[in-house]
Amino acid sequence: MFENQDRTNLEDLGEFGLISHLTKNIKLGQASTIKGVGDDAAVLSFEGKKTLISTDLLLEGIHFDLAYTPLKHLGYKAIQVNLSDIYAMNGTASQVTVSIGMSSKFPLEAIEELYEGIYIACEKYEVDLVGGDTTSSKQGLVISVTSIGYADEADVVYRNGAGEGDLICVSGDLGGAYTGLQLLEREKLVYLENPNIQPDLEGKDYIVERQLKPEARRDIVELLKNIDVKPTAMIDVSDGLASEILHICKQSDKGCNLYEEKIPLDPMTYETAREFNLDPTVCALSGGEDYELLFTVKQADYDKIKFKMDITIIGHITEASAGCNLVTASGNSHPLKAQGWNAFKKSE
Numbered sequence: 001m002f003e004n005q006d007r008t009n010l011e012d013l014g015e016f017g018l019i020s021h022l023t024k025n026i027k028l029g030q031a032s033t034i035k036g037v038g039d040d041a042a043v044l045s046f047e048g049k050k051t052l053i054s055t056d057l058l059l060e061g062i063h064f065d066l067a068y069t070p071l072k073h074l075g076y077k078a079i080q081v082n083l084s085d086i087y088a089m090n091g092t093a094s095q096v097t098v099s100i101g102m103s104s105k106f107p108l109e110a111i112e113e114l115y116e117g118i119y120i121a122c123e124k125y126e127v128d129l130v131g132g133d134t135t136s137s138k139q140g141l142v143i144s145v146t147s148i149g150y151a152d153e154a155d156v157v158y159r160n161g162a163g164e165g166d167l168i169c170v171s172g173d174l175g176g177a178y179t180g181l182q183l184l185e186r187e188k189l190v191y192l193e194n195p196n197i198q199p200d201l202e203g204k205d206y207i208v209e210r211q212l213k214p215e216a217r218r219d220i221v222e223l224l225k226n227i228d229v230k231p232t233a234m235i236d237v238s239d240g241l242a243s244e245i246l247h248i249c250k251q252s253d254k255g256c257n258l259y260e261e262k263i264p265l266d267p268m269t270y271e272t273a274r275e276f277n278l279d280p281t282v283c284a285l286s287g288g289e290d291y292e293l294l295f296t297v298k299q300a301d302y303d304k305i306k307f308k309m310d311i312t313i314i315g316h317i318t319e320a321s322a323g324c325n326l327v328t329a330s331g332n333s334h335p336l337k338a339q340g341w342n343a344f345k346k347s348e
Helices: 010-023 071-087 108-124 176-193 205-212 218-226 241-252 267-275 280-286 299-305
Strands: 033-035 050-059 092-102 128-136 142-151 167-171 233-236 254-259 293-297 311-319 324-327 333-335
Touching: 050 071, 071 092, 071 108, 071 142, 071 218, 071 233, 092 108, 108 128, 167 299, 176 205, 176 267, 176 280, 205 267, 233 241, 241 254, 241 280, 241 293, 241 311, 241 324, 267 280, 293 299, 299 311
Parallel strands: 092 128, 254 324
Antiparallel strands: 050 142, 092 142, 167 293, 167 311, 233 293, 254 311, 324 333
16 A cells, blocks of 8 residues: 555654644634634534534454555545434534544555545535544554534434334435445455456445445434424444344333335345345344434324335334334244344454
8 A cells, every 4th residue: 555656654744743734724614613623622612502422433454444445435434434423313413533543554645545535524514623633553543533413402312212103214225335345355355366356346336335435314314304303213223223223122112023125225235135145134134334324203203204215114113022023024023133243243
């Protein structure tokens, strides 16, 4: 990486020089940002709103593989996965801080590329970068993002508000990020065996982008407000549909019925899963990293959401004693199990 380009060693800049270089062109756009980068702490003012804060840590070799992840995409994704948590609270994201740890193998040009993706995401989603930190790392690239947002107290949606009879809804489609990852991993192995073979990703743009460049669903939060629907519970789909609905059911002390035939799958996701001898439904249930919004609404809101293009009703909430179940296309019912991402699972 960057071997054949002009390289600027980070040690030539030093930590403060690097921070100054990366942040010199920051423009602040949020009225709630009183002071951004350049002092001991950022100063924010939300004028009576409830403040929402979420932090994510991304580690090279655990959460991303630089063999097939462009640094610009990685910077963009690092922001997206964090903003998604704010939107999952039915809030508005307004600021982020970004901290990175990097080894000496990264020249300044690589870090600039990473930050280019960060700045593109911040501009697109209208959030201010207001701080962070940089340090050296012996474990590869480390990225930590904290997102900050706000909402009126009456608008905040938690995971524990689902009621019996509520409809279970999800935005977009599921399983694409996981099948995209399988494709990238396959092409990586082919490349390692023969570096002269070019990656075969033709016609698979959608699922590759779902993995490398996800989009947080701010538009769904705005849509729900425009049609005057407040979810009773909400969560973003980072660890797989099954894991997320189980979180909602556990915290709400309820059960659920999910209907397999209702789970939204893109045709490319379906076809690629079959190519890998994977069950497309399992990819949606356990794959993760789709960053769609999973939420419950009262039955009285059915007419408001039933024809919305990017929202699918996939089940309903039941009493806790009924358990959490997947109803197959053939009508059989099976207990839902969370088999998604486990950050502490040992490699086999």
